[in-house]
Amino acid sequence: MIAVQIMRQFLQESGQGLDCRILRFNARRVSDQDDSKEFEFEYVISCYMADNTISVYKSSGQNSGCGSGMIIGKRKLLKPNQSMRTINTYPEYYTYEDLYVGAQVEMDRFKFKIIGCDEYTLKFMENFPHRFPKANIGLILDKLRLRLQDNYKIFVSQYMKQARLDPVPYAEFSSAIHKVLGEDIKEQEVLHLGRRFQKVDPQFEINQEELRSLVQTNLRRKLFFEFSKLEENYHKYDVDKSGMVKKKEFMYVLKGARLPLSRDLVCALEQSFAPHEESIVNYTEFIKFLNYKKYPAPECPPMNTMMYMQGNTRRSDLTRSKLSNIQVDVAEFIKALGMEEQFIRENS
Known part of the structure; x- marks a missing residue:
């Protein structure tokens, strides 16, 4: 057995x-x-x-x-x-x-x-929250709601600046969360909270043309040309022929296609075309993005893919040296807690 x-x-x-x-x-x-x-x-x-x-x-x-x-x-x-x-x-x-x-x-x-x-591990945990409770945002927020019932006002007021909630550095956010939950929360859980509510700086957005050039160059050098077959595989999930598929189906076909791309580049494509779990992807545009035969991009010079990703990833892996660069969108975090209406009702 x-x-x-x-x-x-x-x-x-x-x-x-x-x-x-x-x-x-x-x-x-x-x-x-x-x-x-x-x-x-x-x-x-x-x-x-x-x-x-x-x-x-x-x-x-x-x-x-x-x-x-x-x-x-x-x-x-x-x-x-x-x-x-x-x-x-x-x-x-x-x-x-x-x-x-x-x-x-x-x-x-x-x-x-x-x-x-690494980024792959964080994303894998987030994709399977039922198996990794420390990456389950719903469970983590439930912990916070339970503990904040008596001091919600004090918790929120520390973020208020001139009657608005500005983004705060990750270190400050992490410290505040640990003060509330103490030993009941692990750093892994705080990392996923930080990723979920990260304030994206436009200068760290993935440059689409650079990424397209890098991806096409890799596909060309590895002699990949099965774009029609890739499109056929997406057609199987596009019942109403809209040219759109859900993220789960998009990633399933992408990984099954065995594109000759590094794991970092596959992650970059996911972040560009399907950054959220509820994302709907236009696979027709995605295949055009890859197709160096019909829609060629300028060939890029040789570069270290990992270094490119470290400098351009949309959602940093939030480990050690990168923590100081992360800003957490407190307004979105407070909104997700959903305790404002309850607080007003209990104090009116």
């Missing part, structure tokens, strides 16, 4: 197209005693959704003089104080549910604190 469950999980989580379903987290070593330089380095914890195996890679710092490499190979990892020799009970292993920003984990006697994760 267990073997059947493992095989079912592998088939469900092994991914489709470019979606390899590997969640990656940044971590640091922690210790109550040792303060050696070894604890200054960052580590990458990778969780493979297909079978809940985990690997840990040490990342060498810039000009550190220390090498990088795998310190824990890809395998299932027992939680602390678990033994394979336990009779009548199965030992507990780490799974994706144990990994989130703010968590402390002990793997093969290495103690880590998770301090960040």
